[in-house]
Amino acid sequence: MADDEGASAALDRGGPSVVLDRDGLDALIAALAARGRTVIGPTVRDGAIVLAELSGGADLPYGWGVELEAGHYRLTARPDGAAFAHSAGPQSWKTFLHPPRVRQWSADRGADGALVMTADPSPPPSYAFLGVRPCDLRAIALQDRVLTGGTYADPVYRGRRERAFLVAVECTEPGATCFCVSMGSGPAVGPGYDLALTEVVDADGHRFLLRAGSAEGESVLAELPVRAADAATRTAARDRVAEAADRMGRSMPLVDLQVLMRETLTAERWDDVAARCLTCGNCTMACPTCFCTSVEDVTDLTGDHAERWRHWESCFDRDFSHLPTGPVRDSSRSRYRQWATHKLGTWYDQFGSSGCVGCGRCIVWCPVGIDITEEAHALNRERESGAGEGAR
Numbered sequence: 221m222a223d224d225e226g227a228s229a230a231l232d233r234g235g236p237s238v239v240l241d242r243d244g245l246d247a248l249i250a251a252l253a254a255r256g257r258t259v260i261g262p263t264v265r266d267g268a269i270v271l272a273e274l275s276g277g278a279d280l281p282y283g284w285g286v287e288l289e290a291g292h293y294r295l296t297a298r299p300d301g302a303a304f305a306h307s308a309g310p311q312s313w314k315t316f317l318h319p320p321r322v323r324q325w326s327a328d329r330g331a332d333g334a335l336v337m338t339a340d341p342s343p344p345p346s347y348a349f350l351g352v353r354p355c356d357l358r359a360i361a362l363q364d365r366v367l368t369g370g371t372y373a374d375p376v377y378r379g380r381r382e383r384a385f386l387v388a389v390e391c392t393e394p395g396a397t398c399f400c401v402s403m404g405s406g407p408a409v410g411p412g413y414d415l416a417l418t419e420v421v422d423a424d425g426h427r428f429l430l431r432a433g434s435a436e437g438e439s440v441l442a443e444l445p446v447r448a449a450d451a452a453t454r455t456a457a458r459d460r461v462a463e464a465a466d467r468m469g470r471s472m473p474l475v476d477l478q479v480l481m482r483e484t485l486t487a488e489r490w491d492d493v494a495a496r497c498l499t500c501g502n503c504t505m506a507c508p509t510c511f512c513t514s515v516e517d518v519t520d521l522t523g524d525h526a527e528r529w530r531h532w533e534s535c536f537d538r539d540f541s542h543l544p545t546g547p548v549r550d551s552s553r554s555r556y557r558q559w560a561t562h563k564l565g566t567w568y569d570q571f572g573s574s575g576c577v578g579c580g581r582c583i584v585w586c587p588v589g590i591d592i593t594e595e596a597h598a599l600n601r602e603r604e605s606g607a608g609e610g611a612r
Contacts, residue, residue: 238446239453240417242426245277245303248387248415251443252348257385260316261350262309267295269309271316274350281306288395288469288580291589300421304351307395308579312508313349313356317380318363321531324515329524344379350387352413354406355398355579357388359508361412365571366511376530385436388413392460396469397580399593403472405577407464415441418457429457470580470593473600477574481565484599485557493595494553496588501534503582503590504559509575512540535559560592 240248252259261274264281274280280303287294288307298305323340330336352360360381367377391400391407400406409416414437418429429449432438473480504510514533519526533540536555541548549555567575576592583591 237429237431237449237454238441239449240428240430240444240446242303242428243277244428244445245280247444248440249274249276249350251440252350252385252387255346255348255385255440257346257348259348259350260313262304262306264295268293269295269306271309271311271313277303280304280351285393286395288397288584289589290397290583290591291586293584301426302393302419302421304389304417304419305393307391307393307398308353308355308508308581310506310581310585312506312579312581313352313360314363314508314510316345316347316349317360317384318367318374318377318511321529322376324528324530326525326527344376344383346383347380348385348387352386352388353579354388354391354409355400355403355577356508357386357409357412358403358405358577359579360386361410362509362571362573362575362577363511365573366509385440386413386415388416388433390416390418390457390461392419392464394464394468395580395584397583397591398468398578399470399472399580400578401465401468401471402593403574403576403578408461413437418461420453420456420460422456424452424456427453429453470578470583470591472578472593473597475600477564477596478566478568480596480600480603481561484603485561487599487602489595489598489602490553490557492598493556493590494551496590497536497552497556498588499536499538499552499555500587501536502585502587503592504534504536505532506581506585507563508577508579508581509563510534514540535562560595563592564596 249259259274260271262269262281263272263274263279264284265272269281269284269286282303283298283301284306285296285298286306287296325337325339327335327337363377364381367374368381388409390409394407413433416431416433420427420429430441430446432441512533512535513530516529516531517526518529535558538547538550549558563575567573
């Protein structure tokens with residue numbers, strides 16, 4: 221949303237805007253914790269900005285940004301002391317809503333030899349997510365559609381999601397691998413937040429334009445030390461979001477990606493990317509929307525206790541499509557093509573939208589630097605040239 225009118229409309233979405241000073245973030249975290257929520261947000265750890273539990277505003281990554289490129293991630297110091305001037309890190313909120321490993325049930329053999337099955341009794345945690353990027357807000361909405369809609373809703377995800385409070389932060393500092401504008405998922409926030417912040421650091425101080433997007437958000441906002449939004453802060457916030465839209469590091473080709481994927485299934489470019497792809501699955505683990513899982517049954521040495529665990533799975537795993545006659549997608553070419561065409565194409569057929577939000581994580585955390593936007597452009601060039609039309 222690069223124009224001023226669009227950015228202004230985004231800032232006006234939800235309730236009236238107010239201003240929260242930098243010290244007010246402590247009050248926000250305290251208010252959320254007082255409601256029994258575990259507050260999760262960005263913090264610096266092990267040379268990266270990761271998502272972890274926050275005890276106060278001091279845990280936020282003030283003065284840290286990131287340097288991103290394909291297969292490259294570095295922390296960089298920022299002189300302005302901004303808290304949210306960094307792009308998406310190695311984790312997404314999927315880690316907390318759709319956890320990598322979940323026990324589904326256990327079984328014990330009684331003295332009479334009968335088996336007693338017990339569903340996992342753990343109650344869902346109550347999270348407050350502080351610092352949800354617009355691309356990740358869209359990703360949560362996509363996972364909502366997949367995991368809470370339809371006949372086979374996931375009770376683990378649904379329980380965690382229903383108890384989650386989302387504090388979104390508009391993006392004012394896109395990275396070199398970001399392309400949310402191409403996917404319509406940023407840098408302004410869309411619907412789905414409880415509170416939304418826009419960070420402003422200028423000669424007038426360090427502050428946040430804040431508005432509520434839900435009844436609970438309004439209730440929390442009423443407890444915070446805020447003041448009426450002044451015209452200068454509103455204008456600065458609007459301009460920074462608009463400028464961010466013009467500074468995206470990547471973009472998708474300006475074509476219908478669903479059609480592009482469908483019309484390039486036999487493209488020679490798939491051989492090129494397959495020669496580089498390690499099929500490690502890093503892209504699917506870092507992706508905020510990938511949702512595939514498998515199950516594993518374990519037992520103790522006595523055979524009297526067994527458990528079933530669900531864990532993340534990747535379509536890059538050769539056994540992911542294994543049938544009695546062998547794997548359906550045996551080559552790295554077929555597995556990369558499956559991932560890309562599903563993410564950008566057939567996701568529309570299943571869920572009515574793209575499965576990509578333009579966060580760029582798959583580019584950054586690919587060990588060989590494969591770039592999904594570069595591959596889409598290459599496929600489009602090959603399609604326009606008429607090459608690669610032979611059957612395969």
